[in-house]
Each structure stands twice: as C-alpha cells, then as structure tokens.
Amino acid sequence: MSIKSQIKPKILYSCYYSRSREGEHFIPEHVFSYQISGEMIVTDNQNTFHSKPGDFRFSRRNHLAKFTKIPPAGGEFKTISLFLDQEILREISKEHNLKADKKADTNAMFSLAPNPLYQSFMESLISYLEVEEENNETLFNLKIKEAIHLLLKINPELKDILFDFNEPGKIDLEAFMNKNFHFNVQMQRFAYLTGRSLATFKRDFQKVFQQAPGKWLLNKRLQEAYYLISQGNPPSEVYLGVGFEDLSHFSFSFKKKFGIVPSSLNQK
Template sequence: MKVVPQAFYQHPKIENILVDGLSCVILKKVEHSDLQNQRYVAAHALTIVLNGALQIETPEGEISIINKNQIILLPKGLYMISDIIPKNESFEAVVFFFDKEICDEFLAGFDLYALENLPKTLIFNYDQNLRLFTDTLITLYRGKSLYQFTKPKLLELLHLISLSEKGDQFIGKLQCLKKRGKKNIKLFMEENFDKPLDIEDYAYLTGRSISTFRRDFKSKFDISPKKWLIKKRLKKASFLLKEKSDSVTSIALQVGYENTSHFIKAFHKEFHISPKQFQINHRKDMLI
C-alpha cells in the first residue's frame, strides 16, 4: 500500500507544482498502470482527470469511474485507485491535496449546510473557471519552488469550487466529513494492522479523536495501540519469513514497515534474532 501524497513526492513521473507538508498540487503523467493500486490518501484530495480515466473503489466496494474533464473529491481514507490509460497514450491528472487546517479555514466562512441527500461520491465537471485557474497556476508556479503560495492557492481553489454548479454539495460534503461516525475499532484494527499507518491515521479512519481512539482501544484490547501494532505486525512478519522466500525489505513492507531498518530493530528486540537469520534458520529446519 502506498501513502499519498508522500509517495508522489519522489515519483519520477509526477511533477510537484506546490508542496507544503500534506497540502500540495501535483501534476501526474504516466504511460503504464501501477500494479500496486491500494492507497491511503492522507489528506482530502481533488483530482482533475486531463486524459484517460480513473477508477476508485472504496473499502465498502463502491466503484466510481472519473472520465476526462471530470473532478472527484476524494476524502482522506483507504481506496483502491487505478489509472485507466488509453491505448498508445498516457494518463494525465492534476491533484490538489489539502490538509485539515486548510479545510477548517475554508469552512469557517460558511453556515452549516443541509447534510441530507448528499451524494456518496462527489464528481463534477472541469468547467471553464476551474480550467483557467489550473492552467494559470501551473504556468506561474511550475519549476519555481514558490511553496509559500500553496495554502493561499488551495484556499482560492476551494472558494472557486464553492461558486460552481455543485458548490453547495461540495461545502456540505466537507462539513459532513467533520462529523464522521465511529467504526468498530476491533474489527477495523484486525483488518488493517498491517498498513503503513500511524496512530493518528487509525484514529481518523475509525472516526475518533486521538485521545478517544487511545481510550477506546485500551478498553477493547487492554494494551496501548502502539504496543499492539508492533506485536501484531511482528507476529505476521515471523509467519511470512517462515513461509516465503521474500526479501526482508519486502516482508517489512507487507506488515506495515516502510523503513526496513526500523523493522529489523523491532524484530530483533522481539525475537532476539535478525529477521534474515530467523528466515535462514527456519529453512535449515525444513531441510533436516
């Protein structure tokens, strides 16, 4: 699983127009589909498809297709995302990621909108005003590292969308995201402990503040979330090292460790042996 926008910052086919932490504007152009299409979107995103199409699948199994010259609001969360690339062409998109601070500042200027009858997925057209804004932004800031303009330009975009045909729905959806319902913490954690997420991410995804998440987690598991995650991830790692010939780096990624050195250190602390030696010893036992 890849965490975005962070994974985009070092991607050779993705151009960073403006970047400030998790808030950014990126330009994506790829000729080949990424087979690893599970994503954790770490900040709300607006994706404009310039060429090709985009398929989004939510954890609930709802699938949306976003075609050329359409925009989708993708709330922070887990998704299966696939670029649909036309034959002998490329997939092209502009993606605007905006963090909680920007979202809260934008919403502070609006009264509470009616939250009933909102679409589950908000898709709207890339109209002339949004096209002019995007083209001008890319022309002005491309290759110039003027990242201090990230927040004001994203706020300008959000206000521009609020004036569009589906502006009320857009504002309503963002307001609705601030009132997420709680998910079953035990079920969610058992299904997602091996994702490269931190405590703040798990708290958000289960519809809780960090303090409430820690309290509810301790109530369910009788252990802190950090200690539980380490034990669950390392237990799965030990199983994979016994059953597979994958590299230590690959195993680390499969259990939620993006940093192999951190994984090796945690594994050694738990089992008093390096993961590589653990794998070698098990193979020897199988041959005896």
C-alpha cells in the same frame, strides 16, 4: 528520482520519474485531483481505486489510504491536487449559507465525470504552477475557492460532503483496528478516527485487546506478513503493505518473533 513542487500546503503539483509506492497517508482535508499523466492506484480499507490520465477524482477527509504512483514508459507521472481546507469551506458556508443536509454515504475516494469546466480550470492552474513565483498565497486561496464553487456547480451533491464539519464519532474499536492495522500512521490518528482522545484510545484498547496498542500492532502486522510471505509474496513488497516503514526493521522484528528471516519462508 522524484520531484514534488508544493505551493503552500493547499495545492500540490507532483512529478515522478520512477514508480513510487508511498507510505500510508491520513487524508486530513477533502482533495480535488487531476491526473495529468501516469497512473495512480489508491487502496483504502475497502476498495482499490485506479486513476488514469485525464481522470478527475475526489478524496474525502478523515480517511486512510495507500498510494502507488506509476509513470508512463519513458515519461513522468504528474498530478495536481487541491486541498479544500476546513477554514475556506467554513468561510464559503457562512458567506453563502451552505450546509450539509444529510450524512453522505460514499467511498473515501471516487471519480468525477469529465467536464470541460474542470479541464479548463486545471489547465489555467497549471500555467500558474509552472511559473516559479513567491507570495502567491492570496491567488491560490482564490483558486481553491473557485474550485469549490466549480465542484458545487457541476456536482451539487458534493454539498453534503464539503459542508459536513462533524468530527469522527466514537466507533467500534475492535472492528476499526482489525480493518486498519496495516496503515502506518501515528497512534493519535487511530485515536482521532475512532472518536477518542489518545488517553481514552489507549485505555479502551487495553480493555478490548488485553494489550497495549503498539505491541498489538507489531504482532498483528508480523502475523499478516508471515502469511503473505508464506503465500509466495516477496518480503520487499510485503513489509510496506502491512505497515512497516523500513525493511531492515521489519526483518529484525520478524526474525525476533519467528526465529527466521522473512526470505527463508519462500525457500521451504
């Protein structure tokens, strides 16, 4: 069983009573998060990030990630996430003349050192979130702004991340897709993250891989799944990891390609 309480799209207070391995996520905005209880394991295409109770973390926009949420024994998984949207950041940038001075070279997600100001801010926010009231949009916008100023005060180096409004530039398509094929996101997301329109992405993809994106992705994911299952990993875990949403669809596609059901690989 799981519960999510979302206040508009900008502040998310999550509660889970059972382990949850969610599907792939495109992170469209910077996110400032606090782990109240339980643990979060996040994997991007390079690193695995482990968040424990009391941890603060920052997630950069325009990245792909997979999330596993683990509640404590007999308890609840709880987090608060604040989405620092571009509209509010542009408003603060204009009002205070804040701009990125250089391109920040950091991971998609990283820890923020504990700080009493972060702690008191999150505790004050919890009290608002636990009261069921409507029409709090103005209040929560103010809390987002407060969070941004707090981040800048405690971690001034975040300025180069928060106020970098550039969109992804055109990058090497082959290298990107071979790193990120296991993320189950819409084709438009892949196109955007490689700095292309959807039409240009499809055209470039055909030139590079000699296949349409959908067909290539299916074959790539199935090949990866075959390898992982042959190494002893259960199909019930593999299908999500390689980018399928549904186990039955994965099993059907696997049998169609290889002539056997996935579970039979572990019986050889």
